[in-house]
Amino acid sequence: MSEKFTIRALCPPDWENFRAMRLEALKAHPGLFGSCYDDEAALSSAHWQETLNGKGKQIFGLYRNTTLMGITAIFTDREDCTGQTAILAMSYLQPEYRGKKLSRLMYQARIDWAKQQPQFKQIIVGHRESNEASRRANQAFGFEYTGNIKKVWPDRTTEDQCQYILRISHD
Numbered sequence: 137m138s139e140k141f142t143i144r145a146l147c148p149p150d151w152e153n154f155r156a157m158r159l160e161a162l163k164a165h166p167g168l169f170g171s172c173y174d175d176e177a178a179l180s181s182a183h184w185q186e187t188l189n190g191k192g193k194q195i196f197g198l199y200r201n202t203t204l205m206g207i208t209a210i211f212t213d214r215e216d217c218t219g220q221t222a223i224l225a226m227s228y229l230q231p232e233y234r235g236k237k238l239s240r241l242m243y244q245a246r247i248d249w250a251k252q253q254p255q256f257k258q259i260i261v262g263h264r265e266s267n268e269a270s271r272r273a274n275q276a277f278g279f280e281y282t283g284n285i286k287k288v289w290p291d292r293t294t295e296d297q298c299q300y301i302l303r304i305s306h307d
Contacts, residue, residue: 139200139201140200140201141198141199141200141238141241142198142199143196143197143198143199143241143242143245144196144197144199145190145194145195145196145197145245145249146188146195146196146197146207147188147189147190148185148186148188148189150188150197151181151184151185151187151188152184153197153204154184154187154188154195154197154204154207155179155184157197157204157206157207157228158176158207158226158228159173159176159177160228160230161207161226161228162176164231165228166290166291167264167289167290167291167293168264168267168289169225169226169290170225170290171290172290192211192212192219193209193210193211193212194209194210194246194249195207195208195209195226196208196209196242196245196246198229198238198241198242200233205229205230205233206227206228206229206230206233206238206242207226207227207228208224208226208227208228208242208245208246209224209225209226209227209246210222210223210224210225210246210249210250210259211223211225212255212256213260219255220255220256220257220258221256221257221258221259221260222246222250222253222256222258222259222260223259223260223261224243224246224259224260224261224274227239227242227270229242234269239269239273240273240276243273243274243276243277244277246259247259247277247302247304250304251304251305256304257303257304258301258302258303258304259279259301259302259304260282260299260300260301260302261274261279261299261300261302262297262298262299262300263297263298264287264289264295264296264297264298265284265295265296265297265298266295271298274300274302277302278302279300279301279302280300280301280302281298281299281300282299282300282301283298283299284296284297284298284299285297285299
């Protein structure tokens with residue numbers, strides 16, 4: 137059977153696979169995400185299911201044939217009191233699938249979802265300054281660099297977070 141890669145929105149019944157993939161990501165890369173393994177491993181099944189309810193957010197699963205091999209998310213940015221900003225987060229792709237341009241599927245799914253939500257006027261994303269793959273991925277979709285902020289990451293290292301924005305129109 138040839139490999140077929142697809143991406144789809146995850147929903148509450150997918151919570152166990154989503155949880156396993158998220159915890160794998162946090163364990164493998166403790167300094168790349170905004171949370172840490174121990175905190176998320178302690179979360180209840182109800183929390184994981186609620187995360188997948190699609191209200192103001194969407195988590196996507198990237199599949200090879202029928203096997204989950206990556207996740208990515210888009211959320212309403214809590215720091216924007218107008219609710220007009222979406223933020224990209226939580227992207228993880230198992231190591232054996234990196235370098236195959238699959239992040240394009242992840243970006244396109246999230247941007248398309250945001251464009252279907254009339255409240256969103258812009259999407260923001262950030263990454264550790266040393267994460268060149270993330271920079272190249274967001275640049276391929278037209279995100280504009282807006283600056284850096286100093287950040288202490290969950291692995292207790294301090295490194296700038298590069299920030300970007302994409303203004304969206306609702307066709």
